[in-house]
Amino acid sequence: MQAAAVEAYVEAARSLPGNPSSLHWAGRDARRVLENARESIAAAIHAEPGSIVFTSGGTEADNMAVQGVLRQTPPGNIVTTAIEHPAVLQPLARWDDDAHRAAGWSLRRVRPEDDGCVRAAAMIAQIDDETRLVCMMLANNETGAVQPVRQVAEYCRQRGIPMLIDAVQGLGKMALDVDALGADFVALSAHKIGGPRGVGALVIRRGIKLPELAPGGGQERKRRSGTENVPGIAAFAAALEHVDFSATAAMRDSFEETLLQQIPDARIFAWDAVRVANTSMFSVPGLDGETLLMQLDLAGFAVASGSACSSGKRDPSHVLMSMGIKRELARSAIRVSFGPGNRYEDGTALVAALVQARRRLQAMAGMAA
Ligand SMILES: Cc1ncc(COP(=O)(O)O)c(C=O)c1O
Numbered sequence: 001m002q003a004a005a006v007e008a009y010v011e012a013a014r015s016l017p018g019n020p021s022s023l024h025w026a027g028r029d030a031r032r033v034l035e036n037a038r039e040s041i042a043a044a045i046h047a048e049p050g051s052i053v054f055t056s057g058g059t060e061a062d063n064m065a066v067q068g069v070l071r072q073t074p075p076g077n078i079v080t081t082a083i084e085h086p087a088v089l090q091p092l093a094r095w096d097d098d099a100h101r102a103a104g105w106s107l108r109r110v111r112p113e114d115d116g117c118v119r120a121a122a123m124i125a126q127i128d129d130e131t132r133l134v135c136m137m138l139a140n141n142e143t144g145a146v147q148p149v150r151q152v153a154e155y156c157r158q159r160g161i162p163m164l165i166d167a168v169q170g171l172g173k174m175a176l177d178v179d180a181l182g183a184d185f186v187a188l189s190a191h192k193i194g195g196p197r198g199v200g201a202l203v204i205r206r207g208i209k210l211p212e213l214a215p216g217g218g219q220e221r222k223r224r225s226g227t228e229n230v231p232g233i234a235a236f237a238a239a240l241e242h243v244d245f246s247a248t249a250a251m252r253d254s255f256e257e258t259l260l261q262q263i264p265d266a267r268i269f270a271w272d273a274v275r276v277a278n279t280s281m282f283s284v285p286g287l288d289g290e291t292l293l294m295q296l297d298l299a300g301f302a303v304a305s306g307s308a309c310s311s312g313k314r315d316p317s318h319v320l321m322s323m324g325i326k327r328e329l330a331r332s333a334i335r336v337s338f339g340p341g342n343r344y345e346d347g348t349a350l351v352a353a354l355v356q357a358r359r360r361l362q363a364m365a366g367m368a369a
Helices: 003-015 025-045 058-070 086-096 098-102 120-126 149-159 230-242 248-262 289-298 318-322 327-331 344-368
Strands: 052-055 077-081 106-110 131-137 163-166 185-189 200-204 279-283 307-310 313-316 333-337
Touching (some): 003 025, 025 185, 058 131, 058 185, 058 200, 077 120, 086 106, 106 120, 120 131, 149 163, 248 279, 248 344, 289 333, 289 344, 313 318, 327 333
Parallel strands (some): 077 106, 163 185
Antiparallel strands (some): 185 200, 307 313
8 A cells, every 4th residue: 555545544433433424523524534535536537526425445446337228218229339347348248138038138249359349340340229338447457458438428328328437457557537428427446556355436417317336325426325435435545546657667668578588478468459557468489377376476476367256167268368469379468457556577577587597497397297
């Protein structure tokens, strides 16, 4: 977590014992900090403070929009991309089961081009009078590829079709102007910008009503019940105020340059696309991503593999598969995220560790053969 976010968290946790819904002085103090955080976040993303509903993170924000819209509309189609985060794909999948299909629902997942970007025209071609919801991410969480949400949002706005933009990976790393986008829903998460885990927000355009996912005390103007996480929200605002990914793009680029010098057959995904500043996803052919991850872990590096582990079997990344990457290559994918706390030397050290890990794994494979 960013130092400013930790400070804001600790200060709020220590000095604000009240429930922001309480009318006594302690409640009012907590309410003041909560509303200041709301205003500060709203100003940073050009949204109205009243449009921000705090949640437990990006997953809840995505679900709130997806389930909220779809539960109250008649059957029709849903248009999304094949590269969304599971926080969007999983709730949407509920509207794609046999019962929903029989009732007239259909889910249209638009695939990206080889560069990891879905084309706006391809999305728009799928939208028609029966479209009940459009979901598109601002930047992909695996490749970092920035998606053309602005054009799609403009089209949806003109046609009055609800749209959710999952901006979790774009927040703090690229300009985000919610007013200009005009989308009905924008999902955010604090932990991608050095804020606390378990805090996020859904920005809901004025005038739109959604049923609550978990009805209760009617907090957040009856849009999300439950006592607000005041320290977490104060820390979210502080993190956004101090977020600075300006150095990470050059660091990431330098890492990728060194990687290709040292391992010329490495393949960097979405290399041609505009990417957010901190993400690099690549494959070292012939090496299993998970095995490589463990080798790097032993060397002190915390990287992610490109595969999702569910029910004991490992599936290659749905993002890479939808980009037309071969299964074997997708299985060897590794994801690296640079943060403001990283230095150039970290990238160089990671490449050295990759070279060493590859040598070791190849030697082990040779012995086994
Ligand atoms: C694009 C995207 N959407 C949603 C989420 C879920 O956010 P959270 O972890 O705050 O629930 C993530 C998390 O990685 C993400 O990358």
